[in-house]
């Protein structure tokens with residue numbers, strides 16, 4: 001009942017948006033989030049529940065790389 | 073970028089770091105999607121090589137919904153109501169009979185992808201439509217947002233089986249059946265509730281917690297953060313999934329939940345009564361509350377497990393007391409075609425996930 005993966009808003013009409021999940025386009029209700037076209041969101045049972053911050057995702061990856069290279 | 077979150081070299085690098093500490097620790101996650109990632113990417117066996125065991129907890133909302141609640145929905149179907157359910161609920165058996173069987177017998181049971189579809193269904197029919205609303209804080213806001221809408225069709229009803237997540241985790245820790253060194257908290261529940269509610273668990277049980285995302289790299293990093301808390305003896309609530317989870321959570325969703333639901337004591341599958349964990353519908357919305365409008369039908373439902381069902385150990389699986397393979401029925405009497413318990417049906421059910429990815433410990 002949940003698509004736990006991030007999808008990108010490609011079109012928005014009122015509370016309904018078209019969301020691209022890596023090529024698969026599905027409609028979802030975006031009334032629970034302040035999101036615009038181009039934003040990534042997480043969708044559960046037809047409703048976007050949160051935005052995804054790309055910058056934080058990149059930070060996580062950078063952090064892991066630093067961790068692996070560290071000596072401790 | 074999303075690909076790097078699955079990068080094997082990075083994943084192995086973090087696991088190696090964890091291995092350097094040479095510890096034996098047991099953690100629990102409480103989300104079917106975490107189990108999916110663990111199993112799909114074989115992380116369970118990678119972790120066990122470095123001394124980390126990860127148990128599966130009460131994280132599958134379909135699984136923790138009780139047999140009695142499913143029987144109530146079946147009773148409504150038998151009384152001629154149209155039932156709208158999420159796909160995961162369709163095959164959940166109660167003493168060998170599920171909503172799928174009821175549909176085969178001619179009752180009106182429809183699978184919907186979202187509550188919006190259930191409302192559309194009600195608009196297109198004259199018959200009463202009852203939506204079985206299942207899920208934690210992730211799906212509850214969509215139910216709440218629908219109930220506050222002012223143009224709901226009169227023949228649309230909700231049976232709320234929604235649960236608050238935190239009370240169950242507290243109950244599990246109070247029961248103290250499994251010795252845990254830390255908890256991997258569910259990222260998407262946390263997207264709604266934020267980080268703050270976990271502070272109560274930290275204060276009361278002094279147990280390390282990390283809110284985790286669902287990519288393999290998220291999970292190994294979360295486990296690393298748990299290990300660090302153990303080593304440094306510094307118990308915290310760490311937010312690994314900060315690209316999605318904020319400290320305050322989703323305020324729009326939280327205020328909708330509060331507006332529509334109030335907390336009520338309720339049983340969970342495998343749990344005794346969990347205080348204040350049911351999201352019951354407030355009186356203001358009772359004209360669409362199936363538990364009020366069809367109380368006569370629902371109150372008559374009684375559940376008595378069959379001899380076979382008594383042998384299903386879903387309850388212990390959901391409390392992390394046993395692994396699915398420890399159930400004598402696992403993969404034999406109970407399988408994907410003929411599930412005995414809910415944990416074998418839901419895509420988030422631990423038994424089903426373990427059976428689908430058999431090579432793992």
Ligand code: SF4
Pocket residue numbers: 383384385386387389396399400401402403406407411412413414415416423
């Ligand atoms: S394997 Fe089947 S019978 Fe055993 S606990 Fe899981 S769902 Fe129940």
